[in-house]
Amino acid sequence: MGRVALVTGGSRGIGAAISVALKAAGYTVAANYAGNDEAAAAFTASTGIPTYKWSVADYEACVAGIAQVEAAHGPVEVLVNNAGITRDAMFHKMTPGQWKEVMDTNLSGLFNMTHPVWTGMRDRKFGRVINISSINGQKGQAGQANYSAAKAGDLGFTKALAQEGARAGITVNAICPGYIGTEMVRAIDEKVLNERIIPQIPVGRLGEPDEIARIVTFLASDDAGFITGSTISANGGQFVV
Numbered sequence: 001m002g003r004v005a006l007v008t009g010g011s012r013g014i015g016a017a018i019s020v021a022l023k024a025a026g027y028t029v030a031a032n033y034a035g036n037d038e039a040a041a042a043f044t045a046s047t048g049i050p051t052y053k054w055s056v057a058d059y060e061a062c063v064a065g066i067a068q069v070e071a072a073h074g075p076v077e078v079l080v081n082n083a084g085i086t087r088d089a090m091f092h093k094m095t096p097g098q099w100k101e102v103m104d105t106n107l108s109g110l111f112n113m114t115h116p117v118w119t120g121m122r123d124r125k126f127g128r129v130i131n132i133s134s135i136n137g138q139k140g141q142a143g144q145a146n147y148s149a150a151k152a153g154d155l156g157f158t159k160a161l162a163q164e165g166a167r168a169g170i171t172v173n174a175i176c177p178g179y180i181g182t183e184m185v186r187a188i189d190e191k192v193l194n195e196r197i198i199p200q201i202p203v204g205r206l207g208e209p210d211e212i213a214r215i216v217t218f219l220a221s222d223d224a225g226f227i228t229g230s231t232i233s234a235n236g237g238q239f240v241v
């Protein structure tokens with residue numbers, strides 16, 4: 001059996017591609033999801049990857065969910081913090097609820113998921129934490145003050161934790177996808193997507209979920225042991241850091 005990898009939001013979108021790619025690379029994969037039972041059941045049926053339901057926004061639920069995954073498969077050695085939501089609105093229309101929901105999932109979710117696995121990774125002297133941030137955490141995006149703030153926070157979390165984990169054989173890295181052809185991006189108004197967003201992408205297309213999954217597979221591997229605290233951008237040239 002390969003190393004155990006846990007992917008949050010792992011049954012849909014970029015997360016589903018990550019789960020499948022890690023399984024193909026030999027990992028024992030568990031996919032967490034928060035809400036869509038039907039999609040999770042279909043994902044398990046088509047991939048054989050088990051799914052576990054809890055919200056990454058709830059610390060106690062993360063502790064219990066991770067315990068369930070570890071009881072079934074063994075200690076989590078690779079954690080992919082991929083789960084994320086959008087509640088887009090121009091700031092003057094953004095509600096405190098839209099701000100909080102995005103912060104709770106997209107930023108606090110990283111604390112809630114990483115904290116329960118961290119001591120085990122330190123004790124075993126091996127770990128891989130891979131955080132899926134966003135181009136919009138790097139450059140900011142109108143209509144996403146909440147999302148951009150949370151995703152920028154994910155990068156600070158990555159950099160701080162990388163320094164703590166280094167002595168214990170744990171690497172912590174972030175990936176900043178650009179606009180990838182998932183439900184989240186396709187939910188953007190078609191006119192906004194076609195007229196305002198795609199023209200800003202030099203390669204002239206949305207990214208593919210697999211193009212992010214391949215980076216995760218590399219960062220999880222032993223070959224990537226010297227890479228920690230890094231941010232890898234995959235955005236078709238839309239924002240060059």
Ligand code: CAA
Binds near residue numbers: 142144184
């Ligand atoms: N910069 C400055 N002003 C902008 C702007 C921009 N980029 N985009 C829109 N505006 C302005 C508009 O011109 C308009 O101005 P007026 O009122 O003077 O005409 C005003 O803001 C309102 O714009 P909308 O008509 O679009 O307002 P809305 O309330 O209907 O929609 C919105 C607002 C939902 C935020 C919509 O603009 C939108 O969906 N924008 C795209 C946001 C986006 O990129 N989200 C990414 C989602 S995918 C993702 O998050 C994954 C990832 O990591 C990349």
